Amino acid sequence: MAAxxxxxxxxxxxxxxxxGKCRFAENGLGWKPAGGGDxxxxxxxxxxxxxxxxxxxxxxxxxxxxxxxxTQLDGFxxxxxxxxxxxxxxxxSTNLExxxxxxxxxxxxxxxxxxxxxxxxxxxxxxxxxxxSEISNTNLAGRNEIAVEFAVGDxxxxxxxxxARGSKGKKATAGxxxxxxxxxxxxGTTTRKExxxxxx
Amino acid sequence: DQNGEEIKKFKRFESYKRDNQFPPKVxxxxxxxxxxxxxxxxxxxxxPVPFHINTIKNASKSDEGEWSFLRINFLSPGQGVGRxxxxxxxxxxxxxxxxxxxxxxxxxxxxEIANQLSNLKRDAVKKEQEKKDMED
Numbered sequence: 001m002a003a004x005x006x007x008x009x010x011x012x013x014x015x016x017x018x019x020g021k022c023r024f025a026e027n028g029l030g031w032k033p034a035g036g037g038d039x040x041x042x043x044x045x046x047x048x049x050x051x052x053x054x055x056x057x058x059x060x061x062x063x064x065x066x067x068x069x070x071t072q073l074d075g076f077x078x079x080x081x082x083x084x085x086x087x088x089x090x091x092x093s094t095n096l097e098x099x100x101x102x103x104x105x106x107x108x109x110x111x112x113x114x115x116x117x118x119x120x121x122x123x124x125x126x127x128x129x130x131x132x133s134e135i136s137n138t139n140l141a142g143r144n145e146i147a148v149e150f151a152v153g154d155x156x157x158x159x160x161x162x163x164a165r166g167s168k169g170k171k172a173t174a175g176x177x178x179x180x181x182x183x184x185x186x187x188g189t190t191t192r193k194e195x196x197x198x199x200x
Numbered sequence: 201d202q203n204g205e206e207i208k209k210f211k212r213f214e215s216y217k218r219d220n221q222f223p224p225k226v227x228x229x230x231x232x233x234x235x236x237x238x239x240x241x242x243x244x245x246x247x248p249v250p251f252h253i254n255t256i257k258n259a260s261k262s263d264e265g266e267w268s269f270l271r272i273n274f275l276s277p278g279q280g281v282g283r284x285x286x287x288x289x290x291x292x293x294x295x296x297x298x299x300x301x302x303x304x305x306x307x308x309x310x311x312e313i314a315n316q317l318s319n320l321k322r323d324a325v326k327k328e329q330e331k332k333d334m335e336d
Contacts, residue, residue, distance in 0.1 A: 014246075015229065015245075015246040053247070054219035054222075054247075054248075055246055055247050055248075056226055056227055056228075056229045056243065056246055056247065056248055057227055060246070060247075072245075072246055074246060100219075101219075101247065103214075103215055103216035103217065103218070103219060103221075103250055104213075104214050104215060104216075104250075104252070105213070105214060105215025105216070105239050105250040105251050105252030105255065106251075106252070106255060107251055107255040107274040107275070107276070107296055107297040107298075108276075108289070108290065108291060108294040108295065108296045108297075109294060109295060110294065110295055111295045120295070120297065127249055128244040128245065128247050128249045129245060129247075130244070130245060131245065134245065143278070144278060145298060152303070171245050171246060172245065174229065174246065175228070175229030175230055175243050175246075176228065176229065176230045176304060176306075177229075177230045177231050177242075177243055177270075177302040177303075177304055178302060178303050178304065179243070179244060179245075179300065179301070179302055180269070180301050180302065180303050181299070181300070181301040182297065182299070182300050182301075183297075183298040183299040183300075184295055184296065184297060184298060185276040185277065185278065185295065185296040185297075185298045186295050187277070187292070187293050187294075187295075
């Protein structure tokens with residue numbers, strides 16, 4: 001008897017330009033670009049956690065790998081949640097956590113550092129996350145100001161990529177608008193009085 | 201306050217209540233301006249992230265070789281233009297996103313976005329002022 005397999009079409013792997021077919025089996029999952037090309041596979045033993053969120057193309061399954069890598073699969077339908085939740089529970093003993101993101105439109109919250117990514121939370125809901133693998137450099141740009149630079153090579157000029165890629169990311173350059181830098185204001189222990197006193 | 205100016209108060213605002221309110225164009229993972237909801241949606245690692253116009257300070261476009269850059273500056277504490285920083289914040293001890301910079305080879309688009317954003321900002325400020333005048 002053939003092993004059970006669950007298929008999903010029109011899925012985007014790690015912000016790929018091209019969609020592909022995603023299939024889940026007991027021993028892990030795979031993704032293959034619709035137009036042919038290298039497949040991506042992930043063994044079930046490397047699945048450390050999974051989250052369900054709204055993303056750009058549709059709904060996203062984000063897989064937190066045990067080796068700290070992050071895999072993003074975008075393009076699922078809202079009604080796929082039940083099916084996927086069962087797949088993760090029964091085959092990978094993992095809870096597909098429903099992670100609602102903040103839609104408030106606020107730029108203030110709390111930057112929290114997880115195992116594999118930085119999460120900017122607004123009222124205890126993530127507003128966005130940045131995998132550490134995307135960061136090329138950080139520096140103190142001013143008083144209480146931190147600049148985070150992203151790995152954008154000139155190779156990314158094609159504005160997007162095709163097919164499966166290595167886990168070392170170039171997610172910042174995947175879209176037509178490539179994120180190159182983000183700055184945060186992090187209040188320090190310096191009091192306002194001290195800070196202003198410095199100018200006197 | 202001591203200069204006889206009126207102390208500005210922070211007023212809460214919200215871009216969206218549900219994720220089905222995003223403009224359909226967020227699919228393309230590009231910057232989307234949503235005037236109806238006074239919001240700009242920015243793509244961050246594959247996720248559409250809304251920022252309400254009230255969080256925006258300004259936007260500027262620059263060019264470097266074949267690339268164009270769009271820098272969006274947000275309001276955050278400690279950036280007062282004068283000696284006094286009178287911008288109100290709900291929680292000045294929070295962490296703030298202070299700026300996001302994107303690049304693209306389509307400079308005309310960035311000029312257009314910067315322009316739309318400043319119009320949206322101007323309209324929001326005007327509306328706020330009108331509301332205040334009505335209250336007085």
